[in-house]
Amino acid sequence: MTVLIAGGNDFFVSEDGIDLDRELDFETEEGFHGLTMTPDGTLYGTNTDGLYRIDMQTGDITFLFESSDSAYGDNGLGSDSSGTLLIGDQYEVYEYDPISGEVGAIYDLDGEYVDGALVADDTTVIVATNRGVSIIDRASRDVVETIDFGLGAIGGMAVGGPGGDDVLIYSTDNVWRLLPDGVEELGSLNRTGHVSGTTSSEYLEIPERFQAAQFIEDEPSEPTTTPQDLAFQVGTDGDDSLIGTDGDDDLYGLAGNDFLAGNAGDDVLAGADGNDLIAGDEGNDNLGGGFGADTMLGGAGNDTLGGGRGDDEVYGVEGNDVIAGGPGNDTVVGGIGDDTIGGSFGDDEVSGSDGDDSLGGGTGMDTIYGYTGDDSVGGGEGDDVISGFDGDDFLAGGGRDDSIRGGDDNDTINGGEGSDTLAGGEGxxxxxxxxxxxxxxxxxxxxxxxxxxxxxxxxxxxxxxxxxxxxxxxxxxxxxxxxxxxxxxxxxxxxxxxxxxxxxxxxxxxx
Known part of the structure; x- marks a missing residue:
């Protein structure tokens, strides 16, 4: 089975599952919102500019049909066995013959509007709308069924599966199979990007970040239940969810408020612009937040984390981690293990937690806690507040007026330059x-x-x-x-x- 997946200004061609083994790049002012392959093997894509034909070998595109200002706003795209295209307008679905260039039947959505996903065959059109799913009988041109999922709930649809005729509907966190009398909830998209909750649906793997997908049956084959690699993923300029595998992954969120999860393996996770949530999980991971107020968790393993620019929250969790908060007023916590942490620029809160940690505040008015373990702390520039707590700590203030307290055990305290207030505590x-x-x-x-x-x-x-x-x-x-x-x-x-x-x-x- 071949799977076509559109995302941004690229689409991916996969053979025998979702391995993303071939990527074609093309240039339009925006990416494709919908794509379909007709029975003769021709690939078409659509966006707010209109309709395109795409060369599968070279990635070259040919512009076919210009949309009006209102047409194809969040347009889905499908095709039937004759090669007729079904194209979503804001409030309607059109038939379009790509050979003659003629517009055929028009199906009205009874006041709902297309919201990005459409599948079709010779008798039926199923389209995601602003409220859910509308089912259109092509003979009568009527909406015969509407399934309400709530405003903006549908992320996309795909047709395929072992029989080639399953309709799968997916949202932010759930997947449903369309039945004659409604929908069956299959389960949630778990952290590996597979559908959980039923073994019969494990052949499906559609990451939320993709804007359209279509299954194309090459020849009869048994569904695979083996998770496929998604080891290299690049998001869009929107809010993406990129889920890695149990191997060594590279996930890049780009702009938008993204969620990146590496799972097991030594992963590289980069959020770029936006307020991102990034989780490394197991393995020795490298995490970068980029611009924005990011939340980052290293997980188990010896991780390297950089918050980047913005007011970030960065947690090493477990392992001997290296963490830099970056510019901004950051909260940085090492967790279990012997961590090396630098707050960098800004008024930071830095905590070592368990282990023998090396902590630095950097520039700014920082608050630094060593907690358990024999810690080494340097406040850096700025009026810092430093507390060693448990362990034989070395605590140094830096270049301004610092307040330093050792806590329990035998501490060494150096205020440095400036007028400092020093307390040894116990020991x-x-x-x-x-x-x-x-x-x-x-x-x-x-x-x-x-x-x-x-x-x-x-x-x-x-x-x-x-x-x-x-x-x-x-x-x-x-x-x-x-x-x-x-x-x-x-x-x-x-x-x-x-x-x-x-x-x-x-x-x-x-x-």
Missing amino acids: SDVFVWNEFSSGSVDVVTDFDDGMDSFRMTGIENAPGSGLQGYLDALDIVDLAGGGVSMSYGGNTIIVQRVSSADLTLSDFVFI
């Missing part, structure tokens, strides 16, 4: 100054004498003063309201909850 913590910034005033709020310590680099002592000379160079004095003040190189350090008598050489390491 034996080390407060680090590798350089001193003139005009900065740092505050240590919870120094625990006998547990915590200071490590300072670059202090010069008076000749012959020994280690005590380093301590004297800090000019430690008691403050009237409690605590002490230390200063060096124009950098003031206020240590709360201690007195000058509490701070001795045992509390310092000088480098």
